[in-house]
Amino acid sequence: MSTESISDRREHIRSISVTALSALLGVGVAFASVSITGDMAPADAATDTRALVLVLGAILFQYVLYDFTSIYSDDEFGVKHYLFIVFMTFSFWFVTWGILLTAEFHA
Numbered sequence: 001m002s003t004e005s006i007s008d009r010r011e012h013i014r015s016i017s018v019t020a021l022s023a024l025l026g027v028g029v030a031f032a033s034v035s036i037t038g039d040m041a042p043a044d045a046a047t048d049t050r051a052l053v054l055v056l057g058a059i060l061f062q063y064v065l066y067d068f069t070s071i072y073s074d075d076e077f078g079v080k081h082y083l084f085i086v087f088m089t090f091s092f093w094f095v096t097w098g099i100l101l102t103a104e105f106h107a
Helices: 002-036 042-046 049-069 079-102
Strands: none
Touching (some): 002 079
16 A cells, blocks of 8 residues: 555656646747747747747757656656657647747847
8 A cells, every 4th residue: 555655656746747847848948939039020930940949859858858867667658658748848838939929028
């Protein structure tokens, strides 16, 4: 019984860590995207591919980080986890960057 609660707690902390890192990197990359495209009009900035390259780099960085730190073992990290990281990072980046472009925030 006590072994299950420790394992459940560890799994819970691990899932919170992965979610928080994906969300924070998405927001951070949105601010980096604004700083890169700060001198452009919002319509032109939205079509700039450098911002998309930044978010793809943040996603790949997370895969390398999780592999390096061994947060997940090889049999635990599957397609579902890859898709979760992509979705969370991209969606937080997309929404935050959209708000910053609409508000005409200049870094």
